[in-house]
Amino acid sequence: MPGVIEAGDHVSADGRIIKAATLEIDESALTGESAPVPKQIQPIARVDTPLGDRTDVTRGAGEFLVTATGMATEVGHISGLLQTTELEKTPLIPPYRARYWRYPGCCGCQSYGGRC
Numbered sequence: 001m002p003g004v005i006e007a008g009d010h011v012s013a014d015g016r017i018i019k020a021a022t023l024e025i026d027e028s029a030l031t032g033e034s035a036p037v038p039k040q041i042q043p044i045a046r047v048d049t050p051l052g053d054r055t056d057v058t059r060g061a062g063e064f065l066v067t068a069t070g071m072a073t074e075v076g077h078i079s080g081l082l083q084t085t086e087l088e089k090t091p092l093i094p095p096y097r098a099r100y101w102r103y104p105g106c107c108g109c110q111s112y113g114g115r116c
Contacts, residue, residue, distance in 0.1 A: 017051055018063050
């Protein structure tokens with residue numbers, strides 16, 4: 001069954017638009033674009049997802065078919081990649097780590113008069 005969306009709704013799934021009436025979506029969380037993007041009906045054969053997770057409907061109304069939810073969405077895929085990324089040590093980490101271990105009350109403590 002298609003989901004109905006209208007101005008003010010928050011979209012929490014990836015999907016394909018099947019009906020649209022002056023539909024505009026705020027995709028700033030996904031793309032960084034500052035202006036809402038007008039959306040139109042897309043052929044089913046298209047590979048891209050015209051409606052994404054974590055977007056907001058700013059104008060109009062429409063219906064969409066959900067294609068993915070949770071970790072199966074594009075945002076979920078990116079989240080999964082970030083969770084498997086290992087933290088790399090930079091050349092600055094060891095000197096700062098050693099300094100803070102030596103002076104545990106650093107940066108505003110009373111033990112050294114508030115000075116590091």
